Amino acid sequence: MATYVMSDIHGCKEEFDLMLEKIEFSIYDELWIIGDICDRGRDSANLMKEIINKSNIHLIYGNHDIWLERYIDTIIELKKGNISILDMGEDFQIWFYYNGGNLTVNQMLDLDFHELYDIKLYLENKILYKKLNIKGQKYLLIHAGLSDEYYDKNIILDDVKEEVLLWAHIGLDDNPFKDTIMIVGHTPTFLYGEEYDSKIIHGNNIYHIDAGCVYGRALACLRLDDLKEFYIESTYQRL
Numbered sequence: 001m002a003t004y005v006m007s008d009i010h011g012c013k014e015e016f017d018l019m020l021e022k023i024e025f026s027i028y029d030e031l032w033i034i035g036d037i038c039d040r041g042r043d044s045a046n047l048m049k050e051i052i053n054k055s056n057i058h059l060i061y062g063n064h065d066i067w068l069e070r071y072i073d074t075i076i077e078l079k080k081g082n083i084s085i086l087d088m089g090e091d092f093q094i095w096f097y098y099n100g101g102n103l104t105v106n107q108m109l110d111l112d113f114h115e116l117y118d119i120k121l122y123l124e125n126k127i128l129y130k131k132l133n134i135k136g137q138k139y140l141l142i143h144a145g146l147s148d149e150y151y152d153k154n155i156i157l158d159d160v161k162e163e164v165l166l167w168a169h170i171g172l173d174d175n176p177f178k179d180t181i182m183i184v185g186h187t188p189t190f191l192y193g194e195e196y197d198s199k200i201i202h203g204n205n206i207y208h209i210d211a212g213c214v215y216g217r218a219l220a221c222l223r224l225d226d227l228k229e230f231y232i233e234s235t236y237q238r239l
């Protein structure tokens, strides 16, 4: 029985499935995805279906999951033919045209209505961070991390603004908690420097695990029991 963490899969279902095989993921294991299941990739809809059907895979929300939660009703109405994309407001357009949401919407429109309602129901359970204790080691899982104003070991996570947990761009060592290992995604590790390309970064008591799969790098997975790293090479074009 082991606990795994992945992030920023962004519709890369092929790599995700290969990773589950590689880690020999079983019903006795747990997987925490720290955000951004959908958008930009080839197979967000089927990836979402797979994840909601496995009760030992859990989602901590990323900024892209928030968009999907916000617009799943819109997708259902689009499928019914009741509305047009042109009617949608600025936030939708930003998601759709600039953040890979168009691919997700088009893939979701191919699902059956009952599958879309299953996704809608699943997304009602919004988790923004998760604390775990594994073999005596404390972990804190967040999609993006914390911003400067929260670098205080006494902060209460429930008081942290949602947009910070979802959108913060944190530094390599930005963890205020001495006794807790933070795990974050959101910022692909190659953006921190060439030496980190396609790799998990170990900061000071913090792991950055978005190895940039949808940008043609790699999908990474961290096993919390022994901090072993696993990688699947991306099938996407390098950006």
Ligand SMILES: [Mn+2]
Binding pocket: 035, 036, 062, 063, 064, 143, 166, 185, 186, 187
């Ligand atoms: Mn993100």
